[in-house]
Amino acid sequence: MATEIPVVRNILEANDRIADQLRKLFAAHKVFVPNLISSPGAGKTTLLERTLTDLKGELRMAVIEGDVTTDNDARRVAATGAKAVQIETDGGCHLNGSMILEALASLDLSELDILFIENVGNLVCPVEFDLGEDCKVGLLSVTEGDDKPEKYPQLFTVGKAMVLNKVDLLPYVDFDVERATRGARALNPGLEVFSVSCRNGDGLGAWYDWLRAAVAAKKA
Amino acid sequence: MATEIPVVRNILEANDRIADQLRKLFAAHKVFVPNLISSPGAGKTTLLERTLTDLKGELRMAVIEGDVTTDNDARRVAATGAKAVQIETDGGCHLNGSMILEALASLDLSELDILFIENVGNLVCPVEFDLGEDCKVGLLSVTEGDDKPEKYPQLFTVGKAMVLNKVDLLPYVDFDVERATRGARALNPGLEVFSVSCRNGDGLGAWYDWLRAAVAAKKA
Numbered sequence: 001m002a003t004e005i006p007v008v009r010n011i012l013e014a015n016d017r018i019a020d021q022l023r024k025l026f027a028a029h030k031v032f033v034p035n036l037i038s039s040p041g042a043g044k045t046t047l048l049e050r051t052l053t054d055l056k057g058e059l060r061m062a063v064i065e066g067d068v069t070t071d072n073d074a075r076r077v078a079a080t081g082a083k084a085v086q087i088e089t090d091g092g093c094h095l096n097g098s099m100i101l102e103a104l105a106s107l108d109l110s111e112l113d114i115l116f117i118e119n120v121g122n123l124v125c126p127v128e129f130d131l132g133e134d135c136k137v138g139l140l141s142v143t144e145g146d147d148k149p150e151k152y153p154q155l156f157t158v159g160k161a162m163v164l165n166k167v168d169l170l171p172y173v174d175f176d177v178e179r180a181t182r183g184a185r186a187l188n189p190g191l192e193v194f195s196v197s198c199r200n201g202d203g204l205g206a207w208y209d210w211l212r213a214a215v216a217a218k219k220a
Numbered sequence: 221m222a223t224e225i226p227v228v229r230n231i232l233e234a235n236d237r238i239a240d241q242l243r244k245l246f247a248a249h250k251v252f253v254p255n256l257i258s259s260p261g262a263g264k265t266t267l268l269e270r271t272l273t274d275l276k277g278e279l280r281m282a283v284i285e286g287d288v289t290t291d292n293d294a295r296r297v298a299a300t301g302a303k304a305v306q307i308e309t310d311g312g313c314h315l316n317g318s319m320i321l322e323a324l325a326s327l328d329l330s331e332l333d334i335l336f337i338e339n340v341g342n343l344v345c346p347v348e349f350d351l352g353e354d355c356k357v358g359l360l361s362v363t364e365g366d367d368k369p370e371k372y373p374q375l376f377t378v379g380k381a382m383v384l385n386k387v388d389l390l391p392y393v394d395f396d397v398e399r400a401t402r403g404a405r406a407l408n409p410g411l412e413v414f415s416v417s418c419r420n421g422d423g424l425g426a427w428y429d430w431l432r433a434a435v436a437a438k439k440a
Contacts, residue, residue, distance in 0.1 A: 007227045039259040040343050040372055041364025068344060070371050091374060093313065093344040121372070122344055123260050124288060124313040143363035143386065144261025151290050152260055152341070154311060166363065172392055 015129055018097030022104075022132025029109035032211075032218040033117060035131050037155055038139035040121030043165040045073045046198040047139065047207075048116055052080040055208060059113045059215060064103045066095040066120045073118065083107065094126040095119050113215045127154040134214065135160035138184075142166050142175040149184035156184040161192040163207065168197040235349055238317030242324075242352025249329035252431075252438040253337060255351050257375055258359035260341030263385040265293045266418040267359065267427075268336055272300040275428060279333045279435060284323045286315040286340045293338065303327065314346040315339050333435045347374040354438065355380035358404075362386050362395040369404035376404040381412040383427065388417040 026033050036044045045065075052061055062083040065074040074086035085103045087095060095117065107115070117133060119126040127136065138159040140148055143166055149156040156162060162184050164177060181193050192210060196203035246253050256264045265285075272281055282303040285294040294306035305323045307315060315337065327335070337353060339346040347356065358379040360368055363386055369376040376382060382404050384397060401413050412430060416423035 039261065039341070039364075040368055041259065041361075068372055068374070072367060072371060091344075093342070120344070121259070122313070122342055124311075124340070124342055125345060141261075141363060143361060143389070144259075147292060148260055151292060152288055154288070169363070169389065169392055172389055 012128065015097045018101055019130035019132040022097055022100055024132075025104070025109060026115070026132055026134070029112070030219045031109050031112045031115050032214045033115045033131075033133045034161075034211075034214075035117045035119060035126075035133035035136045036139060037119045037123070037126045037136055037159075038121065038141075039123045039144060042121070042139040042141040042144065043198050044118050044121070044139055045076050047163065047165065047196070048077055048118060049080055050198050050201065050204060051116075051208070051211070052077065052082040054204065055211070056081060059211070060111055061114045061116065062107055062112055063116045063118060064095075064100060064107075065118050066099070068092070068120055089120055093120055093122050094129050095131060096129050097131055100131050113219075114211065123148070123152045123155060127158060134218070137161045137163060139163045139165055140180065142170055142177070142180075143173055146174075146176045146180040147183070149180060149187065153187050156191065157187040159188065159191065161194065161210065164193065164195045165198055167195050167202060168199050232348065235317045238321055239350035239352040242317060242320055244352075245324070245329065246335070246352055246354070249332070250439050251329050251332045251335050252434045253335045253351075253353045254381075254431075254434075255337045255339060255346075255353035255356045256359060257339045257343070257346045257356055257379070258341065258361075259343045259364060262341070262359040262361040262364065263418050264338050264341070264359055265296050267383060267385065267416070268297055268338060269300055270418050270421065270424060271336075271428070271431070272297065272302040274424065275431070276301060279431070280331055281334045281336065282327055282332055283336045283338060284315075284320060284327075285338050286319070288312070288340055309340055313340055313342050314349050315351060316349050317351055320351050333439075334431065343368070343372045343375060347378060354434070357381045357383060359383045359385055360400065362390055362397075362400075363393050366394075366396045366400040367403070369400060369407060373407050376411065377407040379408065379411065381414065381430065384413065384415045385418055387415050387422060388419050 074084040077084035294304040297304035
């Protein structure tokens, strides 16, 4: 399999060129674009449902939803009143720049403050693919174990923020928030960490403040 | 990216040839080889720790551990007294046949009844790569959501068994065991489903019986 590495490099280079185009588009319209990445079931869609509902009227938001199959997540997002565009990767393990470019045909960037990208549930592959986003945001639910930043370091090394979700379950699992935070910040000292429960709303205020500041910085 | 599909096909074909070799080796030694696949943190290593401890003395077992990085899991497995061989994929999102072949140099198949393969935590990519295993076993923890078989269908379509783990957390999450089972069996009517808690041991007896039967069938 001697050809594997060069080919993968070509795919990534082609993707990087499209990502540069996307980055210029997002900059021209001053839209803040976070790329949400996590394992399946960590709570990306639930975090979006809360955020879209709680900041409705204050910020103009839309979502590009990536899934292997089904439009379940886009329908959940659309139920909040926000615009959602579904990308089905048909088995693919990550979103790439071409998919985002295609999805933009269904969105008017001039009407947005934030465009959330919800990647396919996968802690590994999506990290490799630049989507022209402002930053990657890693989600980790406390039921997954506090060793995960150390075991899956790529996302937490390049991400700008880590959202520790499902803290309402902390009494029932062996998860040390300090250990997870320490593990992630050992990789990335500047990482923002938000401990939240999308179920009961705990900790979401700090996440919302961070989004507000990012939008303001993008418009400045 | 017109070249992507043929190249991926070549990689998979090369892998399939190695997998055929592996399958012959496992058959010659009558070793039962389950390939455990799940999201990060669903409980693959914990299931192995319980299984290796509870069936010690009855079955001869070893583990090939796949991880993006760290040998944490191999050390956890080795603490039970079982032989563990760690494969670090160095960023790679799945195990492939060559890695297994290399790991076999550190194992004596003639001394084993079961060789567990614990794949990299990833619900998508590992499914594509045949490792010469007898079957794929999907793990899903109840904190990930009962929609996951429907949203990530590949594993549950080709898997022989699904282990629903962390059922001790059912009182605290919205997870309908019936919905998850129905979703998975819609893809794969013959799928075995085990509801277990690796934390308190609930339901593990049926899983152990299934392993015993698989070992007996392999030796027959």
